[in-house]
Amino acid sequence: MTKDWQLKGRGALVTGTEGVIGRAIAEALAAEGVNVCSVNGKEGAEAIVEQGTRALGPVDILVNAASEVRRPDNTPADIDAASWQAAMDRDFELPRRLTHALVPGMIEAGWGRIVNIIGPSEPLFFSAEYAASGALQGWAKSLDREIGANGITINCIQPGIIKGTAAAAHYDEAALTGMEDPVIPFGEMGDAADIAHAVVFLCSPLSRYISAIVLPVDGGLSRHQH
Template identity: 40%
Template sequence: MDMQLKDRGAVVTGASAGIGRGIATCLAREGVRLAVVARREAALTEFADELVAQGLARPAVIAADVTDDAARETVRAKAEQALGQVDILINSAGGRRPSGLTATDEEWDVAMTLNFIAQRKLTTRFLPAMRERGWGRVVNITGKSEPTRVSGEFCAKAAMHAWSKGLSREVGPDGVTVNSIAPGRILSEQMLRNYTDADRAEHVKEIPLGRYGEPEDIGRLVTLLASPLGGYITGTVIPVDGGLRRYQF
């Protein structure tokens, strides 16, 4: 199927590994012109080389920490310089930080910034041009809405869902869609680092499809949501989790 994405310009954050890298790979295969963003420049360059080795176009590499205000403006400027225009923004950067019941205010601030505030502020840098052109796509990679404990990360993901829904209503008349994807257990660098083989074997028992997901399982849905073919989908939270979640979204 032609996803009608050839030569669209896209920014993908968190693209040095895991889900972000899988998303960028799927978009590159559809002919999307990419700017890949992460803190680790060496990992981004390695990824760019891999895409070229597959016969795909080399993405623009932007080494930046999107939790920093000045860095976010640098991302916008460099992406627009490299791509001409940014039609698609994929907010895939995020991470886990200590922020439980006894966490300090500073730890809570870090968790909220990493998983909500940075994404919101980066999006506002690209939205005006999308709205002016009458076409744009924002896809946020979030997380589950079933908190098992007090966590700044879970609270930030819930904030992302509420903000994305509200934003979709504001910018829909301008041809811009905003959606969220809530991944389940995805086999990524972070999962390999944080869990043992035994842990992951136990996780699989909870997944109806009987396996971990792959980053490109997320990437394929992102590709649809980013395409003209997904233009009537907005304001959603879509789980990609092999049936793991027990509730409606």
């Protein structure tokens, strides 16, 4: 029995499709009949918006999947201002700018979906990306107040440790999963498809009443209870 998520024919712009998570999201949306414009997260916001609207016309769905938590090689004191700014630019400013550029069209259409793939709320090591990711959560919640009455939802997904990502390369899977009481309670790193399924659900008209949430898809990795 197949589920109709009522997404056929909609247009989605997905960033970060050079990574496994972005790619899985683009594929999953396309499998639902969505017209997907995949873009590399390394381009600037204006170029991405132009590329997206040229390919799709109106953009109904924006998935910001270009963020990535990296563990710096140097100590906190050695990280220069440019590195801090680079993290903020990619993980906060880029999704914010893309969203602000596309929201007027969504308001006009009376429908829109924004899904941000962000870092965890529980830092496992020092990284500038956690700060950017925290900023994005606060921004998304406040933007929802402004646009929620227009049929638009904005949500964040926090992937756990997902196979094939740069973050996963920091870990030895056996050390995370091999114990009696594994660090990842699920007992395995996640698949990019696990994230993609959640994105499809949040993009569907069937999830119209879900907005401003931060959803961990992490096999129980996070400790906080809500």
